[in-house]
Amino acid sequence: MLIHVNASFDHIITCFRALFAINSLKSYTICKHLQIRRNKMFDRNILTKIGLAIVLVTSPVLQAVPVAAQVTETSVESLPNQHFIIDVSELEQTDIGKIVIDASAIGGQAALEIPLELKRISLSAPDCVDAGTYVLPVTATNTDGEIVETLDYPVTIKALANDGESHRDWDEEIIYFLLTDRFYDGNSDNNNPYDLDYAGADNPRGVYQGGDFAGITEKLAYLSDLGITTIWISPIVANIQYDVSAGSQDGAFYGYHGYWAQNFEELNPHFGTLEEFHTLIDQAASYDMNIMVDVVLNHTGYGLHPLDGARENSPAGYPTDEDRAVFEDMLRLETGRDALTESLSGLPDFITEDPAVREQIVAWQTAWLDLATTPNGNSIASFRVDTAIHVDPVTLQHFRNELTTINPDFKLIAEAWGADPINHKNFLNSGKMDSVLDFKFKETARNFINGNLVGANETLIKRNETLESNATAGQFLSSHDETGFLYMLNNHLGKYKLAVALQLTAKGQPVIYYGEELGQTGANNWPVYDNRYELAWEETETENHDIFNHYQTLLDFRHNYSEILAKGNRQLITGSNEDGYILVERAFQDEAVYLLFSNREEAFEIELAVTEADAIAFNHYNGEQFQADGKRLIIPATLLEEGGTALLTLDRGQFSVE
Template sequence: MKLQFKAALALSLLSLMYQPVTVSNTQYVMAEAVETSVESDVVTANVSQPFHYNQHAILELDVEEGVQIEQIVADVSQLGGSSQLNISPELLKVTLSVTHDVEPGDYSIPITWWDSEEQEYQTETTVTILPREKEEGELDWDEEIIYFMLTDRFKDGDESNNNPWNLPYEDADNQRGVYQGGDFKGITEQIDYLDELGITTIWISPIVSNIAYDVSSGTNDGAFYGYHGYWAQNFEELNPHFGTLEEFHELIDTAAEKDIKIMVDVVLNHAGYGMHSKDSDVDDAPEGYPTEEDREVFEGMLRDSPGMDSLTQELSGLPDFTTEEQDVYEQLVDWQTAWLDLSTTPAGNSISSFRVDTVIHVDNKAWQHFRNELTAIDPDFQLIGEVWGASATSSKGYLNSGMMDSVLDFEFKNYARDFINGDFRGVNSRLERRNGAMTSASPTGQFLSSHDETGFLYMINGNEDKYKVAVTLQMTAKGQPVIYYGEELGQTGANNWPVYDNRYDLAWDQTEDNDILTHYKKLLQFRRANSEVLARGTREVYGQSLEDQWTIVTREHEGEQVYIVFNLSEDSHTIHLPVSAENAVVTDAYSDNTYNAETTESGEATVELTIPPITEGGTMLLAVEEGELTRMTEE
């Protein structure tokens, strides 16, 4: 194959903006029983261990030799999950989760299975749910505040690893397409910055060794290297640009001292360009091009005849793993799960979660196997999946399924855009439905920007006032806030290959006296102080004035309430909030102001406060002491 042709094919979709297409994946369809179900001990079941709502356990089936099972479902509705949790007949095991509102105790799990004659059978097992004993300041999975960075673009902490392969980066005609120097040491140096911002989980881009060569070589497209990490050459080695294993351990330990977890991005769908055996016939191979020895690692694992559906296509022209084949997905999972042990430091700390790339392009059995193997190693380990186009109300079957523990919410940025353009009623209604679709065992991560999409601030034409209100919506919504590095400084850009202005170097010279950064810090401090209310609470409009462009939303959980005020107007607005007690005090965490109740001539206790204009953040973060706000009439 000519390299020029391959580069032209691949780079037409180089942004890795994976679009949803028709899924050709392992699907489970309920068999139609030909007879009434019967009890049977041919299949027995057990659960690996007791667990609490922030952990997992494995439901495993033991099948009598010679019995052919076509379909298995478990009813885990007593655990807050599905009444029809599909279990792969090939795997005969699935990972279980439980929601926070399930009381500790023993619960029955009915299991239904069908044989090759479509006869339906029943069995059951018991699971023990433990109480969750949280330490002070400890957060659950659904409470995490995630900061996503392209490691290469965050901070250069060690210039000696900037060109470990001695490639001609300095000659590249597109300097944004080469490595910028960011590494583990750089993140470690800036842990205090992330801690002060309020981050609880750092999501770093894939850490494994990537293809080294310029994939644009031989074209006029501009140099482009695998700095982002999604083009693996060897899943068992660290990318030398990012540092050594000892330096990775130092990052993990330093973060742990601040109660910050490390999430690693992983890819099971594809290898890097040039890694297929058919890629050996290349004229004038550029420096760093994969060798035959490199390609042998994936021999027999890559698809020879790509299809057109989501499972079998070569995504962006990348060599596609045949993840429907058992030996292939087991090998991929072995490579990835090995990093839990490799990442464990002498102090006993390790990575805590994976962000999973291109979920819809991998067979479901592979994901169930991946989740099972992770559970066996560490019941606390979590997965958040990139299910392109997913949302809280449409997770495409990957939540409550023994596969993903969370998915990224691709719809939220549209909610935020509509909200800051004045659609209070429509968006609040949609967010109320979004709240109802999520549980603590199936949250979604709301983001505004990413490396694969045009930045949100750029999308709204750089309007920083509206942007701050959008951030307030994001940080106070149910779900896991996901911050894209640099957003907190007002950095943004277009998704314009091959430069990618949305993949900037973090602007460390803009961290002082930055009012957007201050806005983020106030919001995240408030979220941390009211974590369970904001992660799990209901959402309801308390009061609003569509004419004056302000709205107040109540978030409530187990008797605790907070109130979020949004103002899109350039005017401030003085309002009176009715309270239940004459000695009530309302505190605004955004301004640090407090407001005491006053009694009107009619005997009603109210609090007078002034909503700041959008030019001053357009945000109030209210809590009430010695009483509560009573119902306000919509204006």
């Protein structure tokens, strides 16, 4: 059996799974719209060598089992990357101990467990799965592992309409994370809604600084010019009001960051009104930007645990018994040492595995999709889920299900400390998340800029192989919880710019921490937190700002070659650690771009082989153009202090692998 494959090795495993369930197959082209660079023919022996066993299914193969249920609907219909619900409530045997669905036909897990408490799970298909109807087998077993009931669940993946309009997939988003309070003050009337003594605080950095929704709205043009497509804002709900350091020597500290909720049903008045939030969402949409909101399902703010009670000489704004009553029977009285039951930093921990608690915390968060919907029909597009590893997995699946019911296009990205695309802690393709924050990327970037160019590139090649359009990762260098990347480099701007170039040209979702584009950085030092600075707006008035221009140039390039950089292959063409440079190809379908990275601090030229004698290379980083001479191209390397980066395309031919 010969199968014609127009795909890269990155996608072979995912895409061959589609063969198992597509109906009436005689011949099949795998992922014909993905990464076509060099057509390859694979026979069964070759496929076996790379660990694939291929079965071409032309008619249903049924396993004899005691009971076979039927799905009453003909099928679920969905677009690539869009979510749909698999509902197996028709499985009615009383002794079911486990329900498993085989979603490998659409790129998912081959044995994904559907929670018995829910009997529903949200799935999606990556864009490498062709349009067609797929059958997903569902198997129910008893506590002894014996099959007691099965059903076949048909799912139809529809083709995206070819209407001539540009379409931006989830894996093409460019995310900008900002702390609302520290970004820009657009409405000073909301700076002290509780009339507290912020001005007299002994730690001015620990109080609200005035940033709000109106401020973000006022600066949308800046973010659009930078090249942002999704604005991730810190949690929007009302936080505890009081100074948590009152009575200590630590210095004043309030919940300006948003992660210490007191009321999940109201906006934080420091940030503005619902009308101002609607204005932000609508105005962002006019710039073709989405709003992502940070949400917390794991805990409340301090002072809300039932054992906290009233305090003698309570600080102004301390929670009342009425405030605590809202969370009655929802918070853990005895904490443990595992991820689920521990109390993070002493915060009151939700019993997220409790069905009643699950329903309530999910209801609080999903209600914001309706509350945030503007008269123009725009709303929140995605959530970043804080401390996701500490939330019960079934609760996260229920959360995903409810969001899918409201909006099948809604996306989730998880914060799971230490996660990366290879070890994503079962958040991807599991009915939970569409993406995880990549905590390992900055280690790869540090390895890269410190001289191991080839090793870091090999790490990114492996990373590429794990990422799909519906299961991706957000690579970041800095955050509000960690010391800034540039700070860790002792403000070495050349190395920093090279790391940024690696980040913004890598597969996955670039996540830019506010101010990084201006060279702002700081230590993660309690209670001052120099990494939670106000954005330096005076820097944005500087003409030809070196670091900002570096970001903007890279992001312009990413926009112009979005599919290649978001979905494409990665391979080393030439160069080595000893050479002090590498040339990397990023390829998708019949197109390619080339990234020339150098960590050398002296000027030098690089001679590169090309397949065509009349090839012309264009460097999108600085606008230079180079003509081949006898299938050789001479390109001057960009010095490290100038960014160490060349963004190349070729007119005619390709660079030759050496």
